[in-house]
Amino acid sequence: MSECKSGVDGEIPDAIGFRRTGYDATDGSVLVEVKTSRADFLADAKKSHRISGGIGSWRYYMAPKGLIDPNDLPMGWGLLQVNERGHVKALAGHATYFKGRHDEYLRQACLWRFLDVDVSREQFLLVRALANTGDPQKVLIMLREANNRAARLTAAVERIAKALGLPQHTSSYEVERTARLLRQRIEHDFNKMSCLTTDIARHG
Known part of the structure; x- marks a missing residue:
């Protein structure tokens, strides 16, 4: 799902996906926020749902190469870098371990997972998706x-x-x-x- 409001006054994720297989370690939601300017990235941190709550069991920024340094990321956020050819590479977050050992990927998924997720707003998004x-x-x-x-x-x-x-x-x-x-x-x-x-x- 993309650009869909999570409630009357909820955040509008650039993209969010949901996974439910019955395996708790990897079940949940992945939020991706796309940033094309440094100013937009810095302003994003001031939003109320970035300070507490918010949606996304795992959260990523996606940005052009060189725009965001991994050291500048908020706690718990990952980074997806897009190069000039449109190829995406994970520089931070549990996605960086996806092609490695499965047990290490599961361990990292637990470490990078957000626990204070606004489930009611995620349910709102899912209901909207089902309606469509x-x-x-x-x-x-x-x-x-x-x-x-x-x-x-x-x-x-x-x-x-x-x-x-x-x-x-x-x-x-x-x-x-x-x-x-x-x-x-x-x-x-x-x-x-x-x-x-x-x-x-x-x-x-």
Whole structure:
């Protein structure tokens, strides 16, 4: 959801997403506030919902590269940096651990989580979203299909990880990286063998 008021006089998040899987460590909401100027970033800290309460179990600023220094962030806030090509990189927050070890990611998710979340305003946003959904049953079917597809992909990643001799629950990023390194090694050995075969044939 984006640019939707969280109540009659509530804050208007630039973007917020919700996750509910039944796993408390990662369930919650992620708030993203986009800043394109230094003045806007500094003024944001003075808002009442930044001082106490507010929405978002995890909160991030998103800004162009160099606009916000991680050392200038309010306590508990993360930073998403956007470079000239539009690529987003997490510089602070639990998202920086997403591609690492799963247990460390869960630990960081707990450390970066806001506990004083204004749940009533988040509920207001969810009700607004539901009102604009259309047919809830159709959405439910789509979610089930997406979850089933995610489960199949997870199982496929685990099979590949096992075939590569990687530990259980290795992230898809690590699986891809290991597979890429293995492919490069095979290509290197193949090229080396081809050169050796050519030399043997040349010298009889």
